[in-house]
Amino acid sequence: MVTLRSTAFAAAGLVALLLAAGCGGGSSSSANTTEASGDSYGNCKVSGKRGEFKLNPVVADTLSVQGDLPSPGWWNGDTVAQIKDGYEYCMAANIAYRAGLSKLAIENTPFDALVSGRTQNFDMALAEISITDERKKVVNFSAPYFASNIGVMIKNGTDASAANIKKLRLGVKQGTAGALWVANTLKPEQQPKVFANDPEMSAALQAGQIDAALQDVAIMLGSAQKSNGLLKVAGQFDTGESYGALYPKNSANADTINKIIDQMKSDGTLDKLSADYLAKAFGGDPAAIPQWQAS
Missing domain, CATH: 3.40.190.10 (Periplasmic binding protein-like II)
Structure with missing residues (x-):
């Protein structure tokens, strides 16, 4: 990584x-759902074993992910409907695949609403969110996936x-x-x-x-x-x-998603996502x- x-x-x-x-008010501005075609979600290449892990998502057969979009390299595209790849989008796609879920639902959500725990009906959020003790009072975090x-x-x-x-x-x-x-x-x-x-x-x-x-x-x-x-x-x-995935407080899926993220760190998936999307977006070292x- x-x-x-x-x-x-x-x-x-x-x-x-x-x-x-904040002024965002906590309401989402847009949402989009991608249904996997074969073993792909958008332009992402997934890895690992499909359905190796089991989740109880808020929407059946769907991983619902909130983010503050767009964000070059992490979520590529000018609108939610246009986003088909990027580090965090494809990270979510890999989680959905390994959990055996055929759909990936992306919702654009103001950052301050995410970190203050004012959003609902989602499984996880990925928005380059730094892990802090203050935020842990209202939301849960995964282990760090990026520094x-x-x-x-x-x-x-x-x-x-x-x-x-x-x-x-x-x-x-x-x-x-x-x-x-x-x-x-x-x-x-x-x-x-x-x-x-x-x-x-x-x-x-x-x-x-x-x-x-x-x-x-x-x-x-x-x-x-x-x-x-x-x-x-x-x-x-x-x-x-460091960045961590954000979960609703007391999420029943947190431990399972943590295991998937740990697996993606150890098998090189996150390293590959970084090389594929972040290095290009950064435009330099x-x-x-x-x-x-x-x-």
Whole structure:
């Protein structure tokens, strides 16, 4: 698996905002169901033994997955209906296949609604969600399946560095671990602007409304790759964070899905998904991005 190497505002107020219900309101914007044709879901190539594991999904014969879409490399496509591959989409497809489920239902859900436990009727969520103790109070997580740092994305030509980052106008995504890290650890001089989703934050950066966007480096690299050279990831902060699949609190399927994820880690499936989708989306080696230290 690709592993990424590894006068202040009132942080408590921002933390409360980020953990509370956000402007997304918790309602899903769209949904799509893919029915397997033979042994394939969308463009994904599945592996392992079909039906080796047994689940009790919320919808019969269907793995219902929520995510904050789209996300280059992880969920490829501009709309839910267009998404047919990507690391997390094909990760879900492999789970459905190994559980013997013939359908994969994808639902677009605001990120803050996912991490605050305000969504219902799903089996799991995959949205590059960092595992935190605060989130564990309302949802359950799988073991980590991907490690990530916080990337700093800027518009080409912007003077941004570890030395002046605190003085810049920063943007963060609502409800993310990156937003909490900015509030609690980086502590910039100006309160960051909070965005509901990644495309909105990227657009604000291109428009000059903010000087830098801070979010998981894997996501920032994907966003920069889609900007036609307007944006770049200038640095990354090592936070030691990892992504995990999110389950509804007290999910009866958590242990079984955990076993499938562990199997995919050990048999190389997740490594292959990373090579197939993330390396292309990143447009370069994440390890080559300069490491910045928060002071």
